[in-house]
Amino acid sequence: MVTMKDVASRAGVAQSTVSYVLTGSRRISERTRLAVEEAIAELGYHPSVSARTLRSARTQVLALALPRGGDGYRPTDGRFAIEVCDAARAHGYDVLMLTEREGVPGLRRMAGGGQADGAILMAVAVDDPRVAVLRELGLPFALLGTERAPGGRGADGAEDFSGAAPFADLDWAAAVELALTAAAGAGHTGLAYLPCAAEEVAGRKGYAVRGLAGAGAAAERLAGSTRVRLLEPPAPDALYEELLALLGDPRRPTALAVQHVVGVPTVLAAAEACGLRVPEDLCVLPIGMLPGDTAGRPLPRIELPVTEMTTAVTELVVAAIAAHGAGEDPGAVGHRLIRPALLDAQLLHAG
Amino acid sequence: MVTMKDVASRAGVAQSTVSYVLTGSRRISERTRLAVEEAIAELGYHPSVSARTLRSARTQVLALALPRGGDGYRPTDGRFAIEVCDAARAHGYDVLMLTEREGVPGLRRMAGGGQADGAILMAVAVDDPRVAVLRELGLPFALLGTERAPGGRGADGAEDFSGAAPFADLDWAAAVELALTAAAGAGHTGLAYLPCAAEEVAGRKGYAVRGLAGAGAAAERLAGSTRVRLLEPPAPDALYEELLALLGDPRRPTALAVQHVVGVPTVLAAAEACGLRVPEDLCVLPIGMLPGDTAGRPLPRIELPVTEMTTAVTELVVAAIAAHGAGEDPGAVGHRLIRPALLDAQLLHAG
DNA sequence: CTGTTAGCGCTTTCAG
DNA sequence: CTGAAAGCGCTAACAG
Numbered sequence: 001m002v003t004m005k006d007v008a009s010r011a012g013v014a015q016s017t018v019s020y021v022l023t024g025s026r027r028i029s030e031r032t033r034l035a036v037e038e039a040i041a042e043l044g045y046h047p048s049v050s051a052r053t054l055r056s057a058r059t060q061v062l063a064l065a066l067p068r069g070g071d072g073y074r075p076t077d078g079r080f081a082i083e084v085c086d087a088a089r090a091h092g093y094d095v096l097m098l099t100e101r102e103g104v105p106g107l108r109r110m111a112g113g114g115q116a117d118g119a120i121l122m123a124v125a126v127d128d129p130r131v132a133v134l135r136e137l138g139l140p141f142a143l144l145g146t147e148r149a150p151g152g153r154g155a156d157g158a159e160d161f162s163g164a165a166p167f168a169d170l171d172w173a174a175a176v177e178l179a180l181t182a183a184a185g186a187g188h189t190g191l192a193y194l195p196c197a198a199e200e201v202a203g204r205k206g207y208a209v210r211g212l213a214g215a216g217a218a219a220e221r222l223a224g225s226t227r228v229r230l231l232e233p234p235a236p237d238a239l240y241e242e243l244l245a246l247l248g249d250p251r252r253p254t255a256l257a258v259q260h261v262v263g264v265p266t267v268l269a270a271a272e273a274c275g276l277r278v279p280e281d282l283c284v285l286p287i288g289m290l291p292g293d294t295a296g297r298p299l300p301r302i303e304l305p306v307t308e309m310t311t312a313v314t315e316l317v318v319a320a321i322a323a324h325g326a327g328e329d330p331g332a333v334g335h336r337l338i339r340p341a342l343l344d345a346q347l348l349h350a351g
Numbered sequence: 352m353v354t355m356k357d358v359a360s361r362a363g364v365a366q367s368t369v370s371y372v373l374t375g376s377r378r379i380s381e382r383t384r385l386a387v388e389e390a391i392a393e394l395g396y397h398p399s400v401s402a403r404t405l406r407s408a409r410t411q412v413l414a415l416a417l418p419r420g421g422d423g424y425r426p427t428d429g430r431f432a433i434e435v436c437d438a439a440r441a442h443g444y445d446v447l448m449l450t451e452r453e454g455v456p457g458l459r460r461m462a463g464g465g466q467a468d469g470a471i472l473m474a475v476a477v478d479d480p481r482v483a484v485l486r487e488l489g490l491p492f493a494l495l496g497t498e499r500a501p502g503g504r505g506a507d508g509a510e511d512f513s514g515a516a517p518f519a520d521l522d523w524a525a526a527v528e529l530a531l532t533a534a535a536g537a538g539h540t541g542l543a544y545l546p547c548a549a550e551e552v553a554g555r556k557g558y559a560v561r562g563l564a565g566a567g568a569a570a571e572r573l574a575g576s577t578r579v580r581l582l583e584p585p586a587p588d589a590l591y592e593e594l595l596a597l598l599g600d601p602r603r604p605t606a607l608a609v610q611h612v613v614g615v616p617t618v619l620a621a622a623e624a625c626g627l628r629v630p631e632d633l634c635v636l637p638i639g640m641l642p643g644d645t646a647g648r649p650l651p652r653i654e655l656p657v658t659e660m661t662t663a664v665t666e667l668v669v670a671a672i673a674a675h676g677a678g679e680d681p682g683a684v685g686h687r688l689i690r691p692a693l694l695d696a697q698l699l700h701a702g
Numbered sequence: 703c704t705g706t707t708a709g710c711g712c713t714t715t716c717a718g
Numbered sequence: 719c720t721g722a723a724a725g726c727g728c729t730a731a732c733a734g
Contacts, residue, residue, distance in 0.1 A: 001465070003711055014721045019713060026714095029719065046463025050410070051711035053401035054726050061447075066433055073643065078429005082417055085448045094466070096412075097436045097446045112397025114352070115445070265616060265647030272623055292424065296616030354727055365705045370729060377730095380703060402727035405710050 002043045011039035022047060053114070062093045062317060063116035065130065067123040068101040074262065076304060079290055080122060080144060083306050087314035093117070104133050111137040118317040118324075120144060124167070126204040131165050140320035140330040142313045143167035145206035150213040161335055166320055168312035168336040170288070172207045173214030175302045175340035176259060179285050180218035182300075183255040184226045186348035188283060191222075192229040192246065192253035194260050194267070201233040207288065208233070211259045229253060239263055243270035247282065255283035255348070264295050279347055287340075300347040302340045312336040353394045362390035373398060404465070413444045413668060414467035416481065418474040419452040425613065427655060430641055431473055431495060434657050438665035444468070455484050462488040469668040469675075471495060475518070477555040482516050491671035491681040493664045494518035496557035501564040512686055517671055519663035519687040521639070523558045524565030526653045526691035527610060530636050531569035533651075533693055534606040535577045538701035539634060542573075543580040543597065543604035545611050545618070552584040558639065559584070562610045580604060590614055594621035598633065605701060606634035615646045630698055638691075651698040653691045663687040 008015040013032060020026040021036040028036075039045070053059050064084055067077050085095045096116055098106045107130060110116050117140070121130055124145035134141045146167045151159050157174075176193065183191055193215040195201060196208035212230075219228040234242055239260075246252060247270055258264055264286050268278060276282045278297070286295065287302045313336075320330035359366040364383060371377040372387040379387075390396075404410050415435055418428050436446045447467055449457045458481060461467050468491070472481055475496035485492045497518040502510050508525075527544065534542055544566040546552060547559035563581075570579040585593055590611075597603060598621055609615055615637050619629060627633045629648070637646065638653045664687075671681035 001711090005711080015712090016714080016722075017720060020720085023713075027719070032720080044463070046460070046465075048405070048711050049464040049466045050401045050404035051726090052713080054399070054405050054728085055711080055713045057726080059401070064448075066436065068433075068437075073430060073433065075426040075429065075641075075644075078426065078432055079424060081429055081432055081448065082419075082424065082450065085417065085450045086419075086452060089450060089453065095448045097415075097432065097448060099433065099436045099440060101437060101440070109397070112395070113400040114397075115400045265619075265645065267647070268616075268619070269647035290424075290426075293426075294616065296618070296620035352727090356727080366727095367706075367729080368704060371704085374729075378703070383704080399727050402710090403729075405712085405726090406728045406730085408710080 001048075002045045003048070004045075006043055007036065007039045007045050010043060011035040057114065059115060059117050060093050061116045062088050062095050062314075063098050063107070063110045063119040064095050065098045065107065065119060065121045068099050075293075076261075076288075076290055076306075077122060079306055080310060083310040084120060084144075084314060087310045091314060091318050093314075093318070104130060107133055107139070108137065111139040118142075118321045120313055120317055124206050126206060126209055135165075135331070138324075140317060140324045141165070142316035142320060142333075143169075144309060144313050145169050146210075146335070147206070150210045159337075161337070164335060165331060166316040166333045166335055168309045168316060169206065169338065170305055170309065171337045171339055172210040172259075172288075173217065175287050176211045176214030176257065177218040177221075178340050178342055179257040179287050179302055180215065180228055181222065182342055182345060183257065183283065183285060183348055184222050186255075186283075186345075188253075188255040188348075189226055190229075190251070190253040190255070191226055192231060192256045193218075194231050194256060194258045194263065195233045196260050197262075198233040198235045207259075211287070215257075234260065234263065239266050240270055243267060244273060247271055247274040247276060252282075254281075255285060257285045257287060259287045261286050261289045261293075264289070268295065279349075283348060285348070298344055298347060300342065300344045302342055305338050305341075308338050309336075312338070352399075353396045354399070355396075357394055358387065358390045358396050361394060362386040408465065410466060410468050411444050412447050412467045413439050413665075414447050414449050414458070414461045414470040416449045416458065416470060416472045419450050426644075427612075427639075427641060427657075428473060430657055431661060434661040435471060435495075435665060438661045442665060442669045444665075444669070455481060458484055458490070459488065462490040469493075469672045471664055471668055475557050477557060477560055486516075486682070489675075491668060491675045492517070493667035493671060493684075494520075495660060495664050496520050497561075497686070498557070501561045510688070512688070515686060516682060517667040517684045517686055519660045519667060520557065520689065521656055521660065522688045522690055523561040523610075523639075524568065526638050527562045527565030527608065528569040528572075529691050529693055530608040530638050530653055531566065531579055532573065533696060534608065534634065534636060534699055535573050537606075537634075537696075537699035539604075539606040539699075540577055540701075541580075541602070541604040541606070542577055543582060543607045544569075545582050545607060545609045545614065546584045547611050548613075549584040549586045558610075562638070566608075585611065585614065590617050591621055594618060595624060598622055598625040598627060603627075603633075605632075606636060606699070608636045608638060610638045612637050612640045612644075615640070619646065630700075634699060634701065636699070649695055649698060651693065651695045653693055656689050656692075659689050660687075663689070 004018045007018045119141040122144045124143045126149045128147040148164045200208040288304045319333040324330040355369045358369045470492040473495045475494045477500045479498045499515045551559040639655045670684040675681040
């Protein structure tokens, strides 16, 4: 292994000078700098990450707590992981994956061992216990999703998140509300909302809970003009049968907002089985689909703003790390609630 | 931060004794061991990963080179990442993600800085340039997919992979061959094969190239009894139109083997648009779908053996790291080519 | 069975 | 503007 010492002797300078050239924490003469840089290039020198970390107590690594693999896998999780990775590199951080299988002990291991400067938590649930652990460990962090139960909205339509842990998320309540009101506005008089899977609702995942809240708000707001059927959070095996019952009924809805995005193919299959054409006979409106996931045909939709979310959450942890380093409160870096956008809205048109 | 020194003084032993208790590299009396363990628990001590790494030159980290995010994202990539992570933990390794956006420089950075003991490469292409780089860097590695162009098969039906870099992969050629011959065996007389996306074929991704090879072999083998149409690798925008042309024709195939799995929803949409029912009028047979990804209805299929692949590739890197440590050839740990399995074969039945 | 000690490669203070 | 030297927390060789 080639070390700083090798570079130093080759460049004819002191070892510390090489360090200063690399870190830039001291003014160095042009001449010396060039000599050092040349030696580095010639020897193919790379700084030892562990030595640097041991000395400086900074790892330039973020821990990413992923939902566990296996049955509960959602395609979105992997996409988030990859884009978090890109965003982190843009700030000079690498990303170490932590499977939820390891849970809280994994986070302790990471923080205690000093393997990461900060953490990002995915698939956050309301009152997520991991948040308390991270606070206790003193590890700066930010969430993809929020741990707060949905509260009321103020006059400006914004929820109060003061005191909440730093997070980035789509405004799921607003997204579902937008989907339903837009469908109503397009002339649909029979609306239905398919929430996230029963398991996600039971696990109190933020997106699932807030989506339901938004649907409730929309139903109330539209009451009188439009009936909104709020379906039960479906169990995986029962989904198809329930959809057949819903869509086979003559009083079926003409628009179906689907937050349960892995169920969209099932929705399309059930519609086909009932002899309904999409979009002519039934308007299917997915909420939270991955960009690029077309379900095979153009649909009006609200996409998951993956890049915005991962960019934002990364900025938040980085800010929290900086605050922590400066002796300030790493929890006070704020949050980012992303406004939903309805795409291909012209496809909403009621038959 | 609580260090070994703190633990040692609390337990009334030498600092090295604490180290020996932790590493188990020396016999320790029961009495001493208990005292040390108690002190560790009381103080909440965690060993410093960077110090340990600096000293021992072992990181217990694997680098995972992911295909880059953005347009080319495939849902499979994220799933692999998560399951690799699980498999690695089972061997005591953490996983550091490397986006392909960084490419070869990323690998150099990782190897040079001593941030990982080994690497796993995803989405490997034939003659993948990263393989040469890894060999040059002396970093043990294993591939998900193989960098070899498909060769002929011996009498036992096995390809010769001697000299190939360590890899784990589904036997894609056998998978496509199995799909087509099984469909023919079920009575279909008009078969078609939809290969991977044009971009993947052009990028010479192993699965894409070997799938094509298998289709060619099957077509040859079935010639005389059954006609197999080998479709062109589709460009994303053209897929739907091409399928309409294929399925709208009265001489359309009755079974369609689809290796382009992200296109399955499009296939189903096109079939519906042509008034074809699946599976009654058209048998759709996906090859390489993620387990659990149902496309909304039961289909005969060959799934991607994600868990087998990730388990195997992890065992291979771990073996390569051990070989490297023992001064042996880390490239000589072999490979694992997984035999395809046809699921729900009864759904193949020709109308 | 346990203790003492020499570094691993780096950052940073102290001294020119 | 540059050099010398201390020491981060750990492992493992050496010495009882």
